[in-house]
Amino acid sequence: MFGKIEHLGIAVRSLEEANKTYTQLLGCAPYKTESVESEAVDTSFFKTGENKIELLAASGEDSAIAKFIDKKGEGIHHIAFAVNDIHAELKRLEEEGFQILNKEPKRGADNKWVAFVHPRDSHGVLVELCQEIEE
DSSP, X not given: OEEEEEEEEEEOSOHHHHHHXXXXXXXXXXXXXXXXXXXXXXEEEEEETTEEEEEEEESSTTSHHHXXXXXXXXXXXEEEEEESOHHHHHHHHHHTTOOBSOSSOEEETTTEEEEEEOGGGTTTOEEEEEEEOOO
């Protein structure tokens, strides 16, 4: 079952410039930055109350973020939901007819297992499922 909205992901051309903008806008600096080499993306996270915003910038031309920005420009890229059992949710969604973009969860930013639902099946919105990695 889906839990809270874990974060909103925003695709940006320049992480440095976007960090400046969002630091001014939100009145706080990002609490975390990291690179996810498997996705060719650099990220930073801001926390506003109970909410999080993830800024995503491509670190390579073949990155999904680079392709997104080329096609749609900067803006909201995905909405992420927290789940307790990502495998069970992927199975349930597939049984409901949703196209899952990656059958097995993969390690994402912010110490999470992640998987995505194709935006074609959710009215144009890329949906990310996130589960905390417990080590």
